[in-house]
Amino acid sequence: MRMYDLILKKRNGGALTEDEIYSIISEYTKGAIPDYQMSALAMAIYFRGMTPEETASLTLAMAHSGDMVDLSPIKGIKVDKHSTGGVADTTTLVLAPMVAACGAPVAKMSGRGLGHTGGTIDKLESIPGMRLELSVEEFIDNVNKCGISIMAQTKNLTPADRKLYGLRDVTATVDSIPLIASSIMSKKIAAGADGIVLDVKVGRGAFMKDIENAEELADLMISIGNSVGKKTVAHITNMDQPLGLAIGNALEIVEAIGVLKGGGSKDLLEVCLVLGADMLKIAGVAKDDGKAKAMLKDALDSGRALQKFKEFIKSRGGDERVVDDVSLLPKAKYIERWIADKDVFIKDLMAMELGLIAMKLGAGREKKEDSIDYSVGIMLGGKVGDLIKKGAPIATIYANDKNRMGWAAREIKKYILLSDEPVERPILIHK
């Protein structure tokens, strides 16, 4: 089996067999296939696509390229949740303690932020003392004792995907639906959960820009998940505007705590209830949507979800007092408010651009090697359709550098549009 012939086959519109795909992935992982052949294949896949069978084979081949985590020492049905990446998407931080408080074990491997999107691990690490680079044994022990654990992906989880994604990222072959689907699902399958709830973001701040592509991606991932016996469901949610109000690591912790205390962004809570209900149903903890949502609301209202979050922070060595006193989180040197000089409605919040401004303030990574400034970011005064009263902040910027603050304060006005007239709220959950 020569790589040349396999590139040619795909280039000419053929379908690769399961054996061929396994051979490509195993040879590429160990360095026997050079990057220049793999990138040519990725570009051919971009143009020719892959059949559902090819995509499933690629997913499994990548899943098996490294460690396959065995979560069987954790009692109960383990349900993972994955979002395709967005701005101000603090879902995991709210959802995980809510679901765990309802009695479903949460064992989640998470990534770090890249580009304009944030990562759960970075956000949690903004809490002083948190340690999330765990061994699988520590991870399982954490779930068994606390009902919840979130860990950074192990180095040897889907090494093939890591290598291929790095290559796609520099060869303009990221936005291929079968390649995206197999990348996500290979990690989820290797991470060992029994069921998977997917949140496919669509809109200007997401990788998927239109509903058709998002649906195609969602359907493909559902079929891959179910074909390997993992109950998989998906929702398509709006990422034209940021999901919550906070963009930046410590700021998102503040927002998550706010939601767990019954305040904060309503959109964020709504997405958490929808995804959380699916997790409880798949975990067998709730029978239907109505019951699941009632359980989640009770976990919130009773304070049990907040308590679970506190427990989790403590179990990971973090300072759990942040839950009661957010001033213990890293603080930015400079804070600047953009104040409404009259009553105005928010007409548009451009998610991608706002995410990039936060990244350039230091909240995210342009390249993988970049380090992160936990304290900086943007806090929005409201979402599209909200009224901002005269004298209230339209947005607040947190920075540690005066020049960057000046730049961000000017820049942000291009991407938050205002209106004197009321503005309709966009749909949050498409499907």
Next chain:
Amino acid sequence: MRMYDLILKKRNGGALTEDEIYSIISEYTKGAIPDYQMSALAMAIYFRGMTPEETASLTLAMAHSGDMVDLSPIKGIKVDKHSTGGVADTTTLVLAPMVAACGAPVAKMSGRGLGHTGGTIDKLESIPGMRLELSVEEFIDNVNKCGISIMAQTKNLTPADRKLYGLRDVTATVDSIPLIASSIMSKKIAAGADGIVLDVKVGRGAFMKDIENAEELADLMISIGNSVGKKTVAHITNMDQPLGLAIGNALEIVEAIGVLKGGGSKDLLEVCLVLGADMLKIAGVAKDDGKAKAMLKDALDSGRALQKFKEFIKSRGGDERVVDDVSLLPKAKYIERWIADKDVFIKDLMAMELGLIAMKLGAGREKKEDSIDYSVGIMLGGKVGDLIKKGAPIATIYANDKNRMGWAAREIKKYILLSDEPVERPILIHK
């Protein structure tokens, strides 16, 4: 200008600017753009194509990536000839002395064989003593003294094309018409001729399998050549069957000498007359086709073309006595004839497969590093439509290894098809 953005632009169907293409080629040549980005771009070009402007820019960028040969010290209009590669195509060896004998200077850089196609330099080197790795000064001196020189491409001729071709060869991106056109024309332009006569081969033994693609390639190369002020013409000729009767280096020298002596393959001679007439017209030596062909025939009939070939061999250190005594050429240890056991017509000669059998006998290179056995190959008894009388050879195989001989003798019968009924001769020159 980031390579990532340029791959993306091409992938999305955009046209690269002249500046962008020059930058890509100069960065790639010096190693600042990695192979994995270049192969992704090549695959995107395979799918999206290139405009004639992009192709012309790529051609010139590659031509200027290394030495630009200056042939102005040679008096007269220098006309180069290029064939896109075929089997038993000994045209250059016959054509060059014919044209030079008519008074047009012939200064030709040639390549070596690869895969199933032969290379002029390899064929000439089968003559004992020949030295064709020349400096440009020696080359010019050779033309000025003898009217003809043929040299191996200098190491620094179009290094960008050399590097890119090597990459395309292993990433299934060779057969893209704009990439083929720019590869050929960049070398012709850098080699410094004033005019270019192209022989685009079409058929099963050529890179172009159908007439439409061959025409597209020919038109594109003509437009590139003329756009840089080099008078360029093209012919499309048949490569369904081998052109001449000899496949293999020394065997093709024997055939070329035969044609120069007034014998040998008629098809080979016809192609030489057609291409040679164009060369004489572009060189300003003949006014029209009729006069040009008469001059060429006279050069042949008078023995001046043969004499010129002898002179050229001597000027390059070769043993010119081979012209009168071909037994001085390298000889194979084993010779096996496939004899007709009754009168038969040749129905089909599969050029590609016969070229590959000769290659595996040792006449060609599978990889660039392979060495060549000059003596081996196949001599055909006739072309499609020819009658082979009972007792005459249908084909003769020359080998230096008994096992390979046995294999070739069996194999050849699959690709030379015979018929008891007369067979029509195929068209030789399409356009």
